[in-house]
Amino acid sequence: MNRRQFLGKCGGAAVGGLVIANEKLNVHVKSLKQPNILMIVSDDHGWGDLPSNWPGTDAQMPVMEAVGRNGVRFTDFYVCPLCGPTRAMILTGQYSMENGMWRGPSSETEGNNARRVRSDVRMFPEILQEAGYTTGIFGKWHQGYEEGNIPNDRGFDVFYGFLGGAHPYLSGSKLMHNRQPYSEGKHLTDYFTEKALDFIRAKSNGDKPFFCYVPYNAVHGPTWREESPNNSGKAEWIEKLENRGIDNPRRDYLAILEHMDDSVGQLLDLVTELGIEDDTLILYFSDNGGCLMTEETKANYPGNNGLYRAGKGNVYEGGVRVPCVMQWKGRFPKGVVSDDVVIGADVFSTVLDAAGIDVPKMNGKNPVRGVSLLPHIESSARQGVGERTIFFELTGKVGCRSRGMKMVTQIESSRAQWDETIAQLKEADFELYDLSNDPGERTDLRLQRPETYSALKQQIIEYFENIK
Numbered sequence: 001m002n003r004r005q006f007l008g009k010c011g012g013a014a015v016g017g018l019v020i021a022n023e024k025l026n027v028h029v030k031s032l033k034q035p036n037i038l039m040i041v042s043d044d045h046g047w048g049d050l051p052s053n054w055p056g057t058d059a060q061m062p063v064m065e066a067v068g069r070n071g072v073r074f075t076d077f078y079v080c081p082l083c084g085p086t087r088a089m090i091l092t093g094q095y096s097m098e099n100g101m102w103r104g105p106s107s108e109t110e111g112n113n114a115r116r117v118r119s120d121v122r123m124f125p126e127i128l129q130e131a132g133y134t135t136g137i138f139g140k141w142h143q144g145y146e147e148g149n150i151p152n153d154r155g156f157d158v159f160y161g162f163l164g165g166a167h168p169y170l171s172g173s174k175l176m177h178n179r180q181p182y183s184e185g186k187h188l189t190d191y192f193t194e195k196a197l198d199f200i201r202a203k204s205n206g207d208k209p210f211f212c213y214v215p216y217n218a219v220h221g222p223t224w225r226e227e228s229p230n231n232s233g234k235a236e237w238i239e240k241l242e243n244r245g246i247d248n249p250r251r252d253y254l255a256i257l258e259h260m261d262d263s264v265g266q267l268l269d270l271v272t273e274l275g276i277e278d279d280t281l282i283l284y285f286s287d288n289g290g291c292l293m294t295e296e297t298k299a300n301y302p303g304n305n306g307l308y309r310a311g312k313g314n315v316y317e318g319g320v321r322v323p324c325v326m327q328w329k330g331r332f333p334k335g336v337v338s339d340d341v342v343i344g345a346d347v348f349s350t351v352l353d354a355a356g357i358d359v360p361k362m363n364g365k366n367p368v369r370g371v372s373l374l375p376h377i378e379s380s381a382r383q384g385v386g387e388r389t390i391f392f393e394l395t396g397k398v399g400c401r402s403r404g405m406k407m408v409t410q411i412e413s414s415r416a417q418w419d420e421t422i423a424q425l426k427e428a429d430f431e432l433y434d435l436s437n438d439p440g441e442r443t444d445l446r447l448q449r450p451e452t453y454s455a456l457k458q459q460i461i462e463y464f465e466n467i468k
Contacts, residue, residue, distance in 0.1 A: 034132065034209045034355045035328070036280040038200075038271065039347070040264050041090075041213075042323075043083060043140065043220040045257065046290025048306030050323035057304055058246060060258055063265040064325055067284050071327030072336040072377050078401070079288055079344040081312060081319040081394045083165055084115070084142045086287040086344055087215065091123040091143070091154075093348030093359075097393050098366035098467055102416045104165055105144045115416075116144050117154075121364040124348050125155030125211060131357055134208045137161060138196040139215040152178050156213075160195040166220055169232040169256065187234050189218055189256070193263040197270055204274045209355075214267065218260035221291070224252035225300055232256055250302040278330040281354050283347060285324035288312050309441045315392040315399035315408050316441050326377065328354075338381040341401065343390050345370030365468035389456075391463050398425065400460050404436040405449075407456045422464050430457055 048054035050061055052068060053075065079086040084104035085096030092099040100118040107114065117123065125135045136158035137151050142165050144150060151159040159178050167174065172184035172191075184191050196214045203210040223232050229248070231238055233255025240258075241251040264284065271280050290303020292311035305311055305318035312319055324342070326332065345368070349359045353372035360368055376385050389402035398421070399408035409430040414420035432446040432453050446453045 036204070036209050036271075036276060037128075037133075037211045037351055037354065038267065038280055038282045039211070039213050039351075040267070040282075040284040041087070041139075041215040042257070042260060042284075042286045043215070043217050044288060044291045044303060044312055045219055045286035045323060046303040046305040046311065046318070047286075047308060047321050047323055048304035049257065049290065053323055054304065054306035056306075058244070058250070059254055059304070061261045063261045063268065064284055064323065067268070067282060067327045068325035068335075068337075070329065070334055071282070071325060071332040072338055072381070074324040074326075074342050075337065075339045077285060077322055077324035077342045077344075078320050078390055078392075079286070079322055081288050081314055081392065081397070083140075083220070083287050085394070087142055088117050089344040090347040091125070092117060092121050092363055093124070093345045093368040093370040094121070094363055094366055095345065095369060095391060095393075097391070097416070097418070097464070098369075099364070101143070102393070103395065105142060105149070107145060116149050118364050119148065123154045124351055125213070127155070127352060127357060128211050128355060129155045129157070131355060132208055133211050133355070134203050134206065135211045135213075136196070136199040136203075137213040137215070138192045138199065139213075140165070140167070140217045140220075141215070150176075150179065158199060161192065161215075162217075166222070167217055168222060169217070187259075189216060189234075189260050189263050192216060193266055196267055200267065200270055200274070204276050209279075211351075212267075214264075215287075216260050216263075218256045219253055219290075219303070221301070223256065223301070224248045234259060249300055253302045281326070281328045281331075281351070283324075283326050283351075285344075285347075286322035289314075289317075289319040289322060292318070307440050313394065313397075315394065315397045317406070317435070317439065320392055320399075326373075332377050333380045336377060336380050338376065340376060340381065340385040341388070341390060342373060342385060343370065346373050346385075350374060389459050389463075391460065393421075398428075398460060400456060400463070401435070402456060402459065404434065405452055405456060406433045406435050406441060407431065407453070407460065408433075408441075418464050418467050422461060425457075425461050425464065432456070 049057050049059040085101050088099050088101035096102050099121045103115050135156045137156045139161045141163050169188045175182045231252045233252045237255035237259045289311045290305050291301035293300045308317035310316035310318040349370035350373045352359050375383050392399040396411045396413035407430045409428045411424040431444045433441040
């Protein structure tokens with residue numbers, strides 16, 4: 001069955017080159033020429049471990065750098081401070097406070113406190129699937145554990161990977177193939193790459209476009225630490241780092257990171273070899289800031305967030321600003337560097353727009369926060385994304401950024417009881433930073449800028465008041 005037949009079977013009507021699906025699908029496909037989409041997500045990969053972001057890094061990321069040179073690199077790309085909420089954000093176009101994944105996923109047995117993407121909120125793979133795409137995920141899911149919340153229930157035809165947040169790199173236990181347990185003895189980075197390569201080869205000659213999602217667990221722990229001195233990197237990558245004179249714990253971290261980047265290169269080489277480069281949108285970014293030695297981690301994690309403060313689990317810049325590059329040969333200009341404020345929710349809208357699908361204004365009870373980045377990228381960043389205030393929350397850490405100003409505070413975690421959050425925020429003292437002059441968030445300006453302080457605090461309160 002070809003794509004036109006599929007849409008017809010689903011009740012769509014082709015009119016003047018447009019295909020409009022029926023009300024049940026609620027998908028408006030604007031064009032039959034839809035690109036393939038390859039989305040790679042690294043894990044706990046700090047902003048400072050991309051050399052073009054931070055020349056002081058000892059990380060070598062030639063593939064990520066090449067994607068940026070062939071397309072666009074975003075310097076101000078924001079996500080959530082934690083893995084699960086970010087993945088929900090990119091898949092739903094909403095903040096984690098709105099889509100239900102306000103922290104990592106939990107079991108349904110927690111009832112009203114369960115953390116999961118709400119059943120009335122749609123993930124974009126579901127929309128792509130209904131619009132004629134073949135979809136596959138190869139790696140870390142971290143969006144739920146029970147029926148209704150696993151990949152095959154959320155828009156994926158094919159799933160190879162694991163459901164949780166962390167997994168040993170050299171152990172094949174607790175892996176899944178679709179709904180069934182699966183075992184594999186390879187290093188997980190190689191395993192996920194091989195399965196993604198097989199999927200791209202199989203689907204590239206079909207009459208449907210494909211969406212290939214490769215969320216690696218690299219560079220999430222376990223990595224070498226003094227408390228647990230075991231390497232997770234492959235021996236040949238460890239040796240390369242030894243030859244560069246890099247010691248643990250950084251050695252193991254970089255062995256995993258650079259192995260992953262090299263593996264992404266295999267995916268891109270195959271796209272080129274198959275002659276589908278012009279027909280493939282590539283997105284490559286991290287899910288949150290690098291994990292550092294902090295009071296929360298109590299361990300020596302060797303991530304690098306450049307000049308930015310703190311790391312994973314925090315709403316300071318080091319926890320939420322991450323490396324991001326995109327390319328689409330023949331469509332995107334080369335070598336664009338954008339310093340516009342871009343958020344993970346924009347991935348949702350950008351992917352749908354690229355696929356010729358109208359971006360919905362609402363997803364469940366709350367608005368879609370993402371905007372399509374296509375006009376911005378195609379104008380070589382001359383057309384701005386638009387001014388907006390962006391919001392962060394994780395276990396009582398709350399913040400926002402607006403027009404270069406950043407505000408953060410710490411309250412008691414309300415476990416998504418937003419009325420309690422609002423009451424605490426009204427009484428809370430915030431820190432205020434001018435990112436244009438103080439990107440490291442070192443000088444608190446709350447006393448010097450009282451009007452800005454009051455206005456941003458009110459914006460944060462009003463945001464939480466409007467979550468449904």
